[in-house]
Amino acid sequence: MSEPGVPGQRPDGGRPDGATPPPGPGGPQHYQQFFQYPQWQPPVPPRRTSPAAVVLIVGSVVVVILMALAFLAWGYPGFLREQDVKGVAGARPASSSPSPSPSPTTATTSAPVSLPAGARAPMPKRSKPLADPVTCAFTPEPTSPAPKKVALPPDGPASSSGTVPVSLATSAGDIGLTLDRALAPCTVVNFVSLVKQGFYDGTSCHRLSVTAGLQMLQCGDPVGDGTGGPGYSIRDEVFPELTYGRGVLAMAKTAQPDSGGSQFFLVFGDVEISPEYTVFGSIDDAGLRVLDDVARGGIDPSRPGIGDGSGPPTVPVTFTHVTTP
Known part of the structure; x- marks a missing residue:
């Protein structure tokens, strides 16, 4: 019998959902190596936009708006x-x-x-x-x-x-x-x-x-x-x-x-x-x-x-x- 502390395995060697493990060499131990829970990983924080990129984006938007307003105010510049x-x-x-x-x-x-x-x-x-x-x-x-x-x-x-x-x-x-x-x-x-x-x-x-x-x-x-x-x-x-x-x-x-x-x-x-x-x-x-x-x-x-x-x-x-x- 497997030790009760093994993740993903019941003490009686059955699956966590109550199903019978598949036959094969090693019995429950063979099942265990395929159904262990994945190792816990710390969460990765979302990437933040750098201040320089923010300034570049905002500046581009302002330039486009000013050009549009200038065109509406003056028309063809010639x-x-x-x-x-x-x-x-x-x-x-x-x-x-x-x-x-x-x-x-x-x-x-x-x-x-x-x-x-x-x-x-x-x-x-x-x-x-x-x-x-x-x-x-x-x-x-x-x-x-x-x-x-x-x-x-x-x-x-x-x-x-x-x-x-x-x-x-x-x-x-x-x-x-x-x-x-x-x-x-x-x-x-x-x-x-x-x-x-x-x-x-x-x-x-x-x-x-x-x-x-x-x-x-x-x-x-x-x-x-x-x-x-x-x-x-x-x-x-x-x-x-x-x-x-x-x-x-x-x-x-x-x-x-x-x-x-x-x-x-x-x-x-x-x-x-x-x-x-x-x-x-x-x-x-x-x-x-x-x-x-x-x-x-x-x-x-x-x-x-x-x-x-x-x-x-x-x-x-x-x-x-x-x-x-």
């Missing part, structure tokens, strides 16, 4: 919205606009484009002339590197008198500009620096607007979608008497002050915006005729826009060569 007076800003979206905006009606490529009858608007003038010279300073933006490498314009004194001619040779025709130092001397220094470094050569005008209250062609982005710049920013040179009529050349920027860089806009019609965008020159008559032809071509429906009546022009405008003496 353009800015007219509703926030960033219709001529063209560099980067900003959270708010410091002034009320025009509410132009949405234009389509099938609608006729209404242009002024060739009348040139008077150029704005400062009621109080600037000191001569003025001191210029340009701010690098390490987080916004230039797609085309350029050197910063020189800081320091700049004349606030005289003009500088610039010729824009484009795929749509030649456009002549006259830069006016009396209006914006540091902006003129910046533009001339970019021209002489060949920054604008090969770039295209990415945005045309023919809507009432915002009739202009926006250019100067090396990326070609409204998001590019030279890798630095320049100060605004604005004054209350600024207006933006036919023939005016002005700098683009975001809704934030002092955020201009390389993008500019050429006004061929009516532009009703607050005086927040630096005017630094004028467009010649031949250039206005070129702009009129581009405007009559309308917006290219096959390329993405932002639904505000502006977008890439149907008639491409690419700068083949930009020069200045």
Whole structure:
């Protein structure tokens, strides 16, 4: 008889459930080696996620949520919205606009484009002339590197008198500009620096607007979608008497002050915006005729826009060569 202390065996050698053990050598002992209870093992605690993994997971979720909210707020990032007076800003979206905006009606490529009858608007003038010279300073933006490498314009004194001619040779025709130092001397220094470094050569005008209250062609982005710049920013040179009529050349920027860089806009019609965008020159008559032809071509429906009546022009405008003496 087996010892009563053997696990899994009754004192009479039978099975724990009362059944008769199977015959064979050794009798109950043979049965015992197959029906012993498994040896007890201590419980294994569940594995815990490390703090680093938790931080990584939570961070990824937050990034995805922020990207989704940004997309819902701003839409396609290549353009800015007219509703926030960033219709001529063209560099980067900003959270708010410091002034009320025009509410132009949405234009389509099938609608006729209404242009002024060739009348040139008077150029704005400062009621109080600037000191001569003025001191210029340009701010690098390490987080916004230039797609085309350029050197910063020189800081320091700049004349606030005289003009500088610039010729824009484009795929749509030649456009002549006259830069006016009396209006914006540091902006003129910046533009001339970019021209002489060949920054604008090969770039295209990415945005045309023919809507009432915002009739202009926006250019100067090396990326070609409204998001590019030279890798630095320049100060605004604005004054209350600024207006933006036919023939005016002005700098683009975001809704934030002092955020201009390389993008500019050429006004061929009516532009009703607050005086927040630096005017630094004028467009010649031949250039206005070129702009009129581009405007009559309308917006290219096959390329993405932002639904505000502006977008890439149907008639491409690419700068083949930009020069200045």
